[in-house]
Amino acid sequence: MLDKLKNYILIILILALFIPLLLQSCAQMANPPGGKKDTLAPKILESVPLNKSKNFKGKKIELIFNEYVSIRNLNQELLITPSIGTYQTKINPKGLSITIDSTLKDNTTYTFNFRNAIEDASERNVGKNIKLVFSTSNDIDSLQIKGNVKQLLNQKHPENILVALYPWNDSVSINTTKPYYFVKTDTSGNYLLENLAKGKYYMAAFHDINNNLLYNSNKEPVDFITEGYIDLNKNMEQNFAISLQNQDSLKINKSTATVKTVLYEFNRGIKSIQLENAPKTNLYYQLEDNKNIRFYQLNQSSTDTLFIRAKLTDSLDRSYQVPLKIKFREQTRKEKVQRVELNFEVKPGLGKLLSPLDSIQIKFTKPVHQWVSNGLQFKTEEGEVLSLPDEAFQWNQFQNNLVIKNLYLPSRTKFELYINKNTFIGVETDSSNVYTQKLEWQDTENYGSIDGKVISAKSNSHFIVELLKADNFEPYLTVKTQNQFEFKHVEPGLYIIRVIVDENNNGYWDIGNFKQKRKSETVHFFESKIKLKANFQISDLLINVQK
Structure with missing residues (x-):
C-alpha cells in the first residue's frame, strides 16, 4: 500500500512539471501562419465629387479609399490646378477631406493630383496617379501638354522640376506671377499637363527649390519659351533644357x-x-x-x-x-603675428606623368613678392643641372601662379624639379622651403586621340568643343573651332563630348535672361560615350548642332 502511495505521488509531481510545458507548446503551435503580403496600392472607393463630375459648386472635397491609408507630405505632394487658395485638411483612417476657404471659379476645370501622398497603412504601397478632376460648368477641359525636362549642361533628367503655364499678357513674369496650371516632372524628367482650357499661355520650367511657385534667378535653374505665347487649341508637346541663369547684379x-x-x-x-x-x-x-x-x-x-x-x-x-x-586691423599688444612657410602646389602632382603638351604649374596660396629664377632647377639622371632663362617662366596677374613653359622643359625621359630654400618670398615675408619632385614624360604610345567635325547650317559659326570625363563631367580638354576639332595625347578612359554654340564668339558659355526671353547658349552632345584605348585613334566623329 505504501509503495502504491509513493507511485501516485511521483506521478502527480511529474504531471505538475510537464503540464505547463505542454500547455505552452500547444499555445505556440496554435498561432495562425502569416497571410499573403499586400502589394496592392490603395484605390479610391468613393469621392465627393465623383471623378469627372460637372457643375460642382461645393466647398468640401472627400476621398474614401478601399483600405486604411496614411497621408504623407500632403502640402508638398498635392498639386491643385488652378489654385484654390487656402484650404483645411482632415485625415481619416480610410481617406481625407479638404474644405476650401473660398468659392470655386465658374467655368473652370480643377485637378487635384495627389502624386505620392497616399499610401496604404500596412505595407506603405504608394498610390500612383491618384487624381480627382471635376468642373464647375457643363464641360470638362481636355487639352494636354506633355514633354520632358533635362539639364542643359549634363543632359540628366531631373525629378520634381516645376512646369508652369501662365495666362498670357504683356506683363507676365515668372518671378512675380504664380502659374495658373502647373505640374512636376517624374523620375525620368517627364511631365503631363492635363485638363487645360483653350487659350493663350506663356510657359516655363524651373526648379522651385523653396516651393513658392515663383522663379528665383539667384539659385533656380530655368528654361522658357522664347515666343510671346503659345495659342493652345490642340494637344501639344514642349521640351525644356534648364540651366542656372543668375541675373543678380554684382555687389x-x-x-x-x-x-x-x-x-x-x-x-x-x-x-x-x-x-x-x-x-x-x-x-x-x-x-x-x-x-x-x-x-x-x-x-x-x-x-x-x-x-x-x-x-x-x-x-x-x-x-x-x-x-x-x-584698412588693415591694428595689431594688439598681446597679439603675435606668426610667420609660416609659403605653401604651393605643383602640377602635375606627385606620381603623375607629364603628357607631351604639358607645362609645369606652381600655384601659391598667396601672391609672391620676390623670387630668384635660378633657385629653380632641373636635375637629370645623367647628372645635368639645368637653370632656365627668364622667358621660360610666366606669372599670372596676381603673382600667385607660375607656369614653366613646355618648350623649356628637359627632353630627358626622367628628371627632377629642385627648388632651393627661399626661392620664393611671399607678400607676408614668408618664404618657401626646399622642394623636390621627380617627373617623367609619358610614352606617347600610352595616349590616344579623338577628332571630328561640328555640322551646322549656319556659316561662320563658332563652337567650344569640350572633352569631358564621363564619370563626373569634369572638363579634360577644350578646343575652340568653327568646325574641325582634334584632341591629342588623351589618356585612356571613358569620355563625353559637349559642344557649346558660341554665338557671340567670346570663348565661353553665356547664360540666358528670362526677362529678355533670351535662352542660354545652346549645348549639344555627341550621341554616345567614347571609350578610348591607349595608342588608339577615334576619327571622323560628326556632331550635328542643327537639331
Missing part, C-alpha cells in the same frame, strides 16, 4: 579685415579685375573662389587707409566701378 556681401589682409566677398563670379588709384609698389591682391578679392599689406602701416576703385567684370560680362576702402 559686396561682406568685408573682413585682419592684421595682414582685407577680404571683400562678392555675391557672384568675377571674370576680370583692374585697380585704379592703387599704389603699385605695396598693394598685392588675388581672386579667391572666382568671386572674392583679398588684399595684402606690404610695407604699409596698419593705420593707413587706402581708397581705391576696382573695375570689375562679372560672369555676365557686365562692367562695374566699385569703390573699395582698404
